[in-house]
Amino acid sequence: MHNKSISELAAGLRAGEFSSVELVQHYLERISSLDPQLNSYISVCNETALEQAAHADQQIAAGDANPLTGLPIAQKDIFCTKGVKTSCGSHMLDKFISPYDATVVARMKQAGAITLGKANMDEFAMGSSNETSWYGPVKNPWDLEKVPGGSSGGSAAAVAARLCVAATGTDTGGSIRQPAAFCGITGMKPTYGRVSRYGMIAFASSLDQGGPMTRSAEDAAILLQAMAGVDPHDSTSVDEPVPNYSATLNDDLSGLKIGLPKEYFDSGLDDQVAKSIEEAIEEYKKLGAEVVDVSLPNTGLAVPTYYVVAPAECSSNLARFDGVRYGHRCEDPQDLEDLYKRSRSEGFGAEVKRRIMIGTYALSAGYYDAYYLKAQQIRHLISDDFKQAFEQVDVIMGPTTPTTAFGIGEKADDPVTMYLSDIYTIAVNLAGLPGMSIPVRPVDGRPVGLQIIGNYFAEARLLNVAHRLQQTTDWHQSAPGGFE
Amino acid sequence: MSLARDDVEKIAHLARLAVSEDELDSVAAGLSDILQMVEQMSAVDTEGVTPMAHPLHMVQPLRPDRVSEENQRELFQSIAPQTEDGLYLVPKVIE
Structure with a gap:
């Protein structure tokens, strides 16, 4: 049951193969037996999730179901959730029961999603390893000695370990894409302003953006559909129409121009990771894409x-x-x-x-x-680098991270080294662009992420590009040992 | 850029954080490392470059000045550390 996609689960619920209560029960049992090794949840909403599931079953029976009706989703603990502890990974908010729902949470509830629990994270989203959480580090389900990445490390680990159908994350400098890469899942940071920040506890307001963390681009399209759109409660949310993200997933990639920035393939990149990225690029060539060398000189x-x-x-x-x-x-x-x-x-x-x-x-x-x-001036120069590159290409590709997941404790005492591990993801936030990470061939059993960067509001294109690779390869389908 | 102990004391006070005597040296060293990394910026010529305030160069939208929220004082104060008669309590400020 836990290996099915969102659309398969939705179809199963509608066909009466299983109920939402059974689905939620199944995930709650998995969490209670498997999560003690990972620590991916700060709070598990046992009772309310089952109540919501019973309600969802009634809606489905009445033929009144939405795309996410009855599906258990984990919310990163940065999203205020009414009546539920919203800690942001901090002792500061350990007793904070949110009096309101973040717009993302409200919209997902409206789309029928069930809040299964609140995912562990680096404190106030400040970290790249999930080691700064007041609730203890999260372990990487592929190797319990390694970090899951951060700051959305709990979300990434929970999705990879099949402890939720999908999860939300937030990304200020790579906090969705880097843990997605380390845990072998699909993660997207949308364009700044695409998803409302209302009720998403603020870290760096000009960079923060919420997005989906899923097992496939197809699932990400459904989740983003529920999250995206202008919000009167967030004056920085952008009033651009939200396209149907699922409708263009299968679009042809012939003639797609992929830019490879030379700065993303320099000496800092691990050789084995580089090979996995190159293999994925070769797959894109087979799908009809053209590769163009570009430069982002201010990287x-x-x-x-x-x-x-x-x-x-x-x-x-x-x-x-x-x-x-x-x-x-x-x-x-x-x-x-x-x-x-x-x-x-x-x-x-x-x-x-x-x-x-x-x-x-x-x-x-x-x-x-x-x-x-x-x-702020240099930020302009960085943004101009991308602007120039997007005059030549449709998407930019490269590694999400220079290496696979590093060891727990390995960089904890050296902040600057930790900061530099986000070298390929940070510029995207400074420019406000959308970016994704999808799993490609692992190195020594550890996941590797391919980063795909698009122009402003090109989320549908990114999902399409990611989905097509996932149709011809199966890297995104493998589950970590012990969590299959 | 390297910070001294008294710089840290000053910054901590501005941020309303307490840093104990025996943490001062390690905090100063940690902050100095970051500032040294940040120092790379100073080599860049930014003469005439407009600072980027918003990724999409948007201006602040305005809405009509109408009340859109109800008063939820009781709900909000139910999570406060200390309240009395609808007021938030803090230590005595005026002698």
Whole structure:
């Protein structure tokens, strides 16, 4: 049952082969027996998921079902979910029961989805390994000694291990694509503004974007359909029509121009990973695509630029956690300043504090021009690199990550090395473009992700390009040992 | 760019974070490493480049100034650390 696609499950429910209650029960049993090894969930909604499933079964019986009706989905714990703990992976919000639904959650509920649980994540989405979660690290289902990637590591691990039908994630510098690559699943970061950020706990507001994490591009199209669209609650959401993403999945790829940026295949890229990427590109040639060499000359500046823009915005966004209205409050505060300082220091972990301080420094009097303003100017140059490339090509391809999943603890004490592991994903966020990661041939049993980057609002094209490869190869179908 | 202990104390205060005496050196070293990596930016000529405020160069849309939310004080205060008579309580601010 847990290896079926979204459309197969929806058909099975409608045909009465199984009920939504049985489906949810099946996943709850898998979570209780298998998740202790992975730690991919922070909260499991046992009772409410079964209630929602019973309701879904009634709707299906009445012929009143939506595309996701009765399907159990995991929400990254960054999405506010009414009546459910929404921790954002932080001690700060360990007791925060959200009084409202994020737009993404509300829309998915409206499409019939069942909230199975809340997926583990790096604290406030700040991390590339899921090791910064206050709830402990998530293990990679392909190798329990390795990280699942981050920050949406719980979502990626849960999808790969078949502990949910699909999941949501968020991506500020690669947080959907990098864990999707490490866990061998399909993940998409849409164009900035395509998916509402309302109720998605803010990290870096000009970069954050929610998106689907699934076992195939076909499933991603269905999930994105439910998530996307303008929202009056988010003034940065874009009022562009949402196309039917499933309708164009099978479009022909003849004449598709694929750009390969030379900077993504430099000395930092693992040889074996490079071979897997090249093999996938060869498959695209067989499908009729043409390959064009392109250059994104400012690639090397993406990580430094990001580590000014993202911390600056985070220091501002996280100022709201003051121990007054919600979230952690320290014991016996002596005065207001003591309340603020101790509540925040106890509530936030080391990486979050590090980024708040970098951002505070970059925005402090006398440093704004040298840091934030400079970074926003370089961001323009990075964005122009893509603009020029997209004058020649339809999509850009390369590796999602320079290596396969690294070991738990391997980079935890060296933030800068950890940051550099996101070299291929970060520029996409700075430019606001859509990007995907799909699994290609693994290296030594560890998944490898092919990154596909598109022009603004080219999500349908990206899903089409990803789907066609998944029709002729079976890399996306393999399940990690012990979770088949 | 390398930060000294007193720089860290100043930044921590601005961010309303407490950094203990024995953490100061390691925090200063960690932050300095990041700032050193960020330093690569200064070599780039950005003369005349417009800063990018929004990926799609959008301007802020405006909506009519009409009330769209109901007052949900009780619901919101039910998750507050400390309230009384509809007010959020904090330590005494005015002597």
